[in-house]
């Protein structure tokens with residue numbers, strides 16, 4: 173009698189657990205770094221006047237009770253800063269924490285909350301150096317949580333939902349803002365005052381709506397488990413700077429960067445990464461001194477800088493950043509220089525990542 177009662181009880185328990193509502197939820201860790209998503213202002217009508225990096229991660233989580241419907245969530249406050257103040261050291265600390273968590277069997281996905289100013293740099297960095305198939309989702313917001321129609325709550329809910337999704341595995345680092353799923357490699361902040369601020373020049377990977385992901389394309393470049401770079405083997409990142417080009421430009425910035433120890437300089441060029449004839453002699457001199465010159469373009473909607481198109485890159489031993497904007501090119505150059513100084517190897521890396 174007792175045996176039959178127990179086996180029936182076990183049967184009922186097992187069938188209950190099989191129901192989606194009772195099945196064990198994926199474990200997602202939110203690593204908080206600051207930014208507007210943790211911002212607070214004094215007035216609900218002020219969506220641009222506020223202080224970034226104020227609200228702690230536990231309060232962000234507590235503010236979205238529905239997170240519990242999609243995942244078991246816990247938070248860690250890694251930093252509490254505005255992202256324009258990120259340094260290479262911040263990138264390394266964050267990357268090592270993400271890598272350590274990704275190795276844990278009780279972690280199914282990771283979300284990084286981040287200021288939007290340099291979010292695209294951090295997302296690309298993690299895409300290059302963290303060896304995991306698990307979803308890593310970087311998210312921010314354009315309005316503080318105190319503002320009317322704040323976007324952070326839904327952005328964070330979407331990010332946790334994606335990080336908890338099996339179908340987000342193996343797609344590289346993702347950025348979920350404004351219901352879009354973007355590649356951490358491609359996405360960039362294109363507008364500084366709209367909730368639809370982030371765009372990928374080659375298009376989004378898909379959308380996330382009501383906790384469901386809709387995929388329409390996949391990343392084409394090497395990332396995460398397919399990367400030759402490993403955060404666990406990187407202790408420092410070399411200094412790489414960006415010099416913005418324009419009419420009447422001089423070579424002062426380039427020379428000063430080199431004097432201050434830059435190992436490479438990203439030329440944020442006009443058009444196809446063009447170089448003023450007033451600057452070419454200095455860049456050739458710096459190259460001869462061992463500083464790598466990498467031509468990128470500051471054309472807003474993205475470019476495709478081609479070798480030897482308007483500059484004799486082979487003759488000058490310069491590199492091109494392919495389709496990477498200057499700030500992304502800086503990240504890749506710094507990571508690549510931890511492994512090689514060879515021009516041909518560096519250019520290969522820019523083609524492949």
Ligand code: DGL
Nearest residue numbers: 207208254255287288289
């Ligand atoms: N200070 C900016 C930052 O932390 C705020 C912008 C934002 O997070 O949206 O990136």
